[in-house]
Amino acid sequence: MNLIKIAVVTPIFKSGDKGLLSNYRPISVLQCFSKILEKLMYKRTVRVLDKYNILSESQYGFCKKCSTNLAFMELDNNECTIGVFLDLLQAFDNVNHIILLHKLGHYGITGLGIALEWFKNLK
Numbered sequence: 001m002n003l004i005k006i007a008v009v010t011p012i013f014k015s016g017d018k019g020l021l022s023n024y025r026p027i028s029v030l031q032c033f034s035k036i037l038e039k040l041m042y043k044r045t046v047r048v049l050d051k052y053n054i055l056s057e058s059q060y061g062f063c064k065k066c067s068t069n070l071a072f073m074e075l076d077n078n079e080c081t082i083g084v085f086l087d088l089l090q091a092f093d094n095v096n097h098i099i100l101l102h103k104l105g106h107y108g109i110t111g112l113g114i115a116l117e118w119f120k121n122l123k
Contacts, residue, residue: 004034005121041118048109 007028016023030038046064049055055063088094101119109115 004031004037006031007034041115044115045109048107052107054107 007030010027010029011024012027014023014025050064059066097120101116104119105116
């Protein structure tokens with residue numbers, strides 16, 4: 001068993017009927033080393049995304065020094081702004097990991113193959 005993957009999972013109630021399991025969100029508490037490794041991989045991934053300008057300039061959420069509020073600031077410049085707000089149920093669970101890993105490799109995020117194996121083992 002890979003000890004780096006062990007986490008303490010705590011169910012956090014969201015809303016609705018407390019008797020329904022679907023009304024709880026699992027929160028995983030990882031070991032300290034796992035958190036450090038994840039942060040390192042996150043920083044490397046963001047560095048590649050920034051270096052090769054992979055994300056659209058219109059991507060406001062989840063980007064450094066950007067927020068969704070910046071989209072509204074464009075309204076002040078008399079520019080047309082369209083907002084698309086999506087709330088995907090269990091979005092992470094529905095990601096096609098084969099396609100995701102292929103895209104990571106295409107953009108050079110996987111480096112020497114070691115990183116690719118690390119990403120593969122996350123699912």
